[in-house]
Amino acid sequence: MRTIQRTQTFDRAQVRDAVAIAAAMVAVGASFGAIAIAYGLPTWVPFAMSTIVFAGGAQFLAIGLLAAGNPIAAVFAGLLLNARHVPFGLAIGSTMGTGWRRLVGTHVMTDEVVAFTLAEDDPARRRRTYWLMGITLFTSWNVGTLLGVLLGSAVGDYEALGLDAAFPAALIALILPSLRDRPTRIVALTGTAVAVIATPFLPAGLPVLCALLGLLTLIRFGRRREA
């Protein structure tokens, strides 16, 4: 009975979650579009970035450096910030499918898509979740960018809407079930502590990668289990 109910309500709940995160993405995407125009960059720049790069954090970081006339720094800073996609790809593998599905699907891999995907256990559900979230977020991010370019400063500051708190809270909600596993919890919390402490000292992107050092706590666990 329970499994039947769960499969029936799954899609509606997933769509509702997707709409919630998409609404926030539209607002933040609008901020990105508006900032790009406020910097005096050509109109095509935010569109090109939101479609070709499609990585929010890297786009915000790079647009400032591009506007300051420093394209090489923009590329390096953006790539460093996006390096976490390598371990993300290793973790989710070909969830999105193979062949053209993999070639197209990997482009929409973001933090939120990975978090939503890893929150599912069943492979078929994982695939559906990956595509639902990937397409929803790509669309809403680009719609937001368009709104920002059209409306400019009228879109307002997304921090006034509290959306800077919405994204970390969403990630926490998504990874919370996996943190019930004690070794995972210790790895994640140690990694987070390392990343937060490293943030004032390292360029953007590296602190989050330093969270992988949390895996070292497993060495202790392995020994204890053997003992």
Add this chain to the structure above:
Amino acid sequence: MLLAAILVLGVGTYTMRLGGVLLRERLTLSPGLQRLLPMAAAALLAALAGTATLMAGSGFAGVARPAGVAVGALLAWRRAPFVVVVVAAAGVAALLRLAGVD
């Protein structure tokens, strides 16, 4: 130059996205290592959430944002629906800022 920078950043990002996925297919991992990968992803996502909550640039993020995230995290822990978590986190941060607490 602008277009070249965007293209290099885009192609580089895509390469890293696809690279991890393809690497996973090529490697034959022991069960122990396979268990490690979701843990690594959880650590990265937790660190993203943690740094985005607490830090703004190289300094602390102030009060409103961490407070909003804390309320959201508490609700998530009490198994509130995802939408409630997201709206509550944003709402708390927005209201605190409206009240002049940042």
